[in-house]
Amino acid sequence: MALESELKGWLDAEAPYSWVCAVIGTPHSGTMETITRLASARSWRVIDPPAFEDILSGGREWLEGIMDEGDSPIVIAQLERCYLRHYNGLSLIRRLLDLLLSANRRFLLGCNSWAWAYLNKALDLAPLIPYTLTLRPLDKEHLECWFSSLADERFVFRLADGGDKLVLPVSFNDSETGAQPTGSAGDFLDNLTAYSRGIPGVAWAVWRHSLREARRDEAEKRGADPTGPRQAILVAPWTEMHLPAVPDRMDRSQLFVLQTILLHDSLPPRLIRQLLSLSSTDVLETLHHLRSAGLLDADRLRAMWRVTPEGYPVVRQLLKREGYLVGAI
């Protein structure tokens, strides 16, 4: 694992430059999952984030439960869940930072890039935790390999523009058009890479959004394919993609809801109401309006709301254009 090899020097040092290492990731980048998987593989202890109520009340019990007798790194995979943008919501993370910096013990933190940007401004975090890493964004070639590896060998992906242009897989020798995706097929992945900014979760969601119907691959049948006939899954041309767009009229409360959710990765409606001093009606109305625009979605129980992977690039651009704080990367 690339992260593990990057951390090797830090793990092996007797007295590292910084006992605390933070891995910063954009929403939908899979940073938390990557760190958790590494911790599980190395049998490091992972600290679950505190409950929201504990954050607002100071979280003394949660803080007391962090340290143990061992000396292996302790992992806090979701630092964005250890604070709330509320006047009572910063004391826990202040005490946590005091603990991390005084413990002489390795801590591996995972943090959402938006929360990191905010905490940098609010608590001047950067000088306290100078050792930071980010997962490299995926370029076009890496996305091609990743999508190809995820797809069953029985499928090929062609553009649904009436032609036979192949989008994936990269290794498939198409006897009609050649080995590599070309022309508008290649443009599709260029556009996907640019739109998703190389964020895996965003790219994956948009890729799945682009898939249309499956049919027997007629083009392949004309070639000499020793593996037998495959199914072609049609991919919508980029110009025909209906990606989320910003609603025509965005008021201040909608911008605040979007930014607040991103600062905390996801939030329940009651907490959005508390953090923004909005009424329940305004919050629910705003959430459903943004959901109908494809910018937000919620889990099955409507408990936690988050910005959708497909909508994330649009939301980031909107907030940046309006002058609000955006993610650090």
Added chain:
Amino acid sequence: MNGNELANGEVVKILKDFDKIDFPYIGLVIGLSWVLIESIDRVLPWLAGRLPARFRFYILPLVPVLRLLIVAAGVIIVVPELVQPKPENLIAILGAFGLAIGFAFKDYVSSLAAGVVAIYEHPYRPGDWVRIDGAYGEVVSVEARALRILTLDDTLVTIPHKKMWDTNVYNANNARRELMCIADFYLHPKHDAALVRQKLYEVAVTSPYLQLDKPITVIVAEKPWATHYRLKAYPVEGRDQLLFTTDLTIRGKAALAELGIEPALIPPAMRIEREKDR
């Protein structure tokens, strides 16, 4: 005829001979003008009231315009009836008229000149929040003679540029998007000031309106009746200044109440010198 001759009192030669002036015609023109003006003053407002509301803002502004046109037409008709139509007479009349106009419009010309200086010195620009002569608002336009500001009460105030010569212009943001806002708190003196200062900082740093790239400052001053806290911060958008200070005030009061901190109670007889604090 030269200037000396005019100075010798031969101004009467400018006017026609008394028996050649058609007074009934002049009276008719004046009377007709008066009737027309009175009619316009009554008919157009009546018409504006009868028609759908959207026409009101097209019809009513016509009243002063038509009034001016009727007066001008009347003057153009009457003057040739009174004045001998010689070039020197016309020059004398126009000269006197110009002198009167000059005195009447000196303030206008002063405003025009100040407007030119304002373009060079930038005491205000569209988008700036300024206070001039007690009016505070956003500059919505800078025109030749005056600037217009829209106050926080949604009132449009027109201020002639000549005010710049002798009045201070207070510019809150000077072509920047953000401007400093201040929320004041007056607290009973018996409390932990360091704790309050920290809590007010956190009230500001957790506001969704806050511009995080600008500093937050909490100034503390002891007054005879209270401890005065001034929470200074910048919103992302200057137009949100009232909402921002409202947010700071509401959440600040809630935060301080949770700490058990009492607000100051000021005796009715004591005058609050807020302007001195600023």
